[in-house]
Amino acid sequence: MIANHPFGACLPTFGSCADRYCLGGYSEGRTMEEMLDRSTQVPGLDGLELVGNWHVNDDNVRTVNKMLSDRGKKISMLVPDLWTQAKWGRGSLAAPDAKTRRAGIDEVKKVMDWAVELGCPFVDVWLGQDGFDYPFQADYTAVYPWIREALVECAAHNKQVRILVEYKPREPRNRCFVDSAAKVLLLLQGLDDIGVLLDVGHSLQGAENVAEAAALLASYGKLDYLHLNDNYGDWDNDLMVGAVHLVHYLELVYWLKRVNYQGWLTLDIFPYREDGIQAAIQCKEWMEGFFAAVNRMGMDAIGQVIREADATKSTALVRQALGLSAVKA
Amino acid sequence: MEFKLSTNLAPFSRLSDRFVPGGYGEGYPFEKALELVSKIDGIDGVGLGWPCQFQDGGKLKSLLDSLGLKLGTVDTDIYTEARFKNGSFTNPDPAIRRAAIDRTKGAIDAALAAGAPDINLWPGHDGFDYSFQGHYADAWEWMLEGMMEVAEYNPAQPISIEYKCKEPRANQYLANMGKALWLVERINKRHVGITLDTGHALAALENPAECAALCIRAGKLQQIHLNDNYRDWDHDLFPGAANVWELVEFFFWVRKLGYRGWYSLDIFPYREDGHKILQTAVLACRTCWNLAGELLERNVDQLLAAGDHLEAKQILWKLIYNHKDTKTLSHKD
Numbered sequence: 001m002i003a004n005h006p007f008g009a010c011l012p013t014f015g016s017c018a019d020r021y022c023l024g025g026y027s028e029g030r031t032m033e034e035m036l037d038r039s040t041q042v043p044g045l046d047g048l049e050l051v052g053n054w055h056v057n058d059d060n061v062r063t064v065n066k067m068l069s070d071r072g073k074k075i076s077m078l079v080p081d082l083w084t085q086a087k088w089g090r091g092s093l094a095a096p097d098a099k100t101r102r103a104g105i106d107e108v109k110k111v112m113d114w115a116v117e118l119g120c121p122f123v124d125v126w127l128g129q130d131g132f133d134y135p136f137q138a139d140y141t142a143v144y145p146w147i148r149e150a151l152v153e154c155a156a157h158n159k160q161v162r163i164l165v166e167y168k169p170r171e172p173r174n175r176c177f178v179d180s181a182a183k184v185l186l187l188l189q190g191l192d193d194i195g196v197l198l199d200v201g202h203s204l205q206g207a208e209n210v211a212e213a214a215a216l217l218a219s220y221g222k223l224d225y226l227h228l229n230d231n232y233g234d235w236d237n238d239l240m241v242g243a244v245h246l247v248h249y250l251e252l253v254y255w256l257k258r259v260n261y262q263g264w265l266t267l268d269i270f271p272y273r274e275d276g277i278q279a280a281i282q283c284k285e286w287m288e289g290f291f292a293a294v295n296r297m298g299m300d301a302i303g304q305v306i307r308e309a310d311a312t313k314s315t316a317l318v319r320q321a322l323g324l325s326a327v328k329a
Numbered sequence: 330m331e332f333k334l335s336t337n338l339a340p341f342s343r344l345s346d347r348f349v350p351g352g353y354g355e356g357y358p359f360e361k362a363l364e365l366v367s368k369i370d371g372i373d374g375v376g377l378g379w380p381c382q383f384q385d386g387g388k389l390k391s392l393l394d395s396l397g398l399k400l401g402t403v404d405t406d407i408y409t410e411a412r413f414k415n416g417s418f419t420n421p422d423p424a425i426r427r428a429a430i431d432r433t434k435g436a437i438d439a440a441l442a443a444g445a446p447d448i449n450l451w452p453g454h455d456g457f458d459y460s461f462q463g464h465y466a467d468a469w470e471w472m473l474e475g476m477m478e479v480a481e482y483n484p485a486q487p488i489s490i491e492y493k494c495k496e497p498r499a500n501q502y503l504a505n506m507g508k509a510l511w512l513v514e515r516i517n518k519r520h521v522g523i524t525l526d527t528g529h530a531l532a533a534l535e536n537p538a539e540c541a542a543l544c545i546r547a548g549k550l551q552q553i554h555l556n557d558n559y560r561d562w563d564h565d566l567f568p569g570a571a572n573v574w575e576l577v578e579f580f581f582w583v584r585k586l587g588y589r590g591w592y593s594l595d596i597f598p599y600r601e602d603g604h605k606i607l608q609t610a611v612l613a614c615r616t617c618w619n620l621a622g623e624l625l626e627r628n629v630d631q632l633l634a635a636g637d638h639l640e641a642k643q644i645l646w647k648l649i650y651n652h653k654d655t656k657t658l659s660h661k662d
Binding site: 017018019020021022023024025026027083084085086089090128133134135170171172174231232234235237239240243244270272273 | 344345346347348349350351352353354409410411414415453458459460495496497499500558559561562564570571597599600
């Protein structure tokens, strides 16, 4: 747990990472069992996020729960793989080809079925390949209805599992269609059964203020799940929490408490050159530090500063919260 | 002036990224890929990596001769193996720094045997992802020392050092033209120059044309890589896909200042047909190259010297409009 929130991690945190240059991976590959074993070395880790076909398939769906429960872990999230195979290269739910769109819907439904069987409440739809690289490549009027209709069809498939849409501005496409908190709210207008997964790094990459994005999503009842990581604001570097945006994380934690967010805090980091176990531990320490700082300052005191809207008081508050103030608050 | 255009084999390779490790397409075996390149009208040469794509320079030369292809450059592979993940020339481990130097000397030998005009040297993993991770003082000293050693290895083979601001590291040391010029000026050898990748310049929020002018005036522009992006990342789109005017301006300045080397396409067409995107790239480059030539014929540089950039823009727009003689083109046309 992190401050009463269930604490999760994407399973590949404990495996190897590759990119377009180092195709063989930055460290040795590991089996699912090895990754699960490694995850047990992170104190307080409650659950793991798994990807359909990578970690769960028709052959192992009856044994996956035991693999996790033997190690004291829950499945926090199941993610349909709509991006790693070449067939999704031009899109999934918004692919120009109708057959690919249909295959995308079938993939989501299949993973929803597995989620029900595994007792996992969420399925994360991340439309990473749905976007464009060049001007004059996409039909902007067609794609949003395709995505919305596909999501509606999937949500109706099984009410026991809640679909969450994860937005991201770019990568692997140069521009992804579902790219911001506001656009995802627009896309899901009137669809109460479908929620949102807020990835902190995607929000930062999209030049949002992540605390504002969280508050906005929460006010529409759509802040369902969080991915934690950090970057330099220009790309989804998937760095450890606390690498760059300390003040933004502090503000995010205040707003998570303010909107009474109760859900998962799940790491989505790419420790290419770090040991994944140590990286996960450091992320958890940072999050606990942010929660402690907000508690130390007090919700009321922070709320008063925000009401006054005085930036000089805000900056003093931040300095005190980070323990950098020479004068006691 | 000759427009010598080459490409690497990426358009005919299995291209992967971190989300599609298995590749967006199948790709072709090495010799087949070369044969496919040789059939693209307007492309005369290839740039190849050593030792990841070929090992024996002499054998490569006969193979390329038989296909009618020239060798544009030999790229030193100090970035596809996990052992270089914490850096090549600036790795904190002296054994890895030594391995990078040895690898580069091997590339120099192979390039000489193959008759390549230069080797390309890109220290892609040399940088940092986090604050308090890099030892900036040591790193730059090691970079200079290592590059100096390979520069002294065999002055008969030119070395072209390539800069890039980010990817695969969140921050790379050799990030921009200013730093690259500082480095090669310190090395101070006639055969050591710079690779200007137009996409890397754009990603670093530079203007490729200005970079070219600085570099040529310093006598250090050895090699040019052509591609395009949205200035946020090295997307390796085909040239002119996003920044058309910048490409025309780039050709204008490299032609005016007399660059005579190769122009090498460095694109990553994950989702496109290799043959068709190379044809498209050739068309885009030749068109912008010709436009730049027409601007040169009209002495646009004198307009710039006089500060009249709007007159230069009018000439450019009229050229785009219908290629008529701008002197006789009136607003009624």
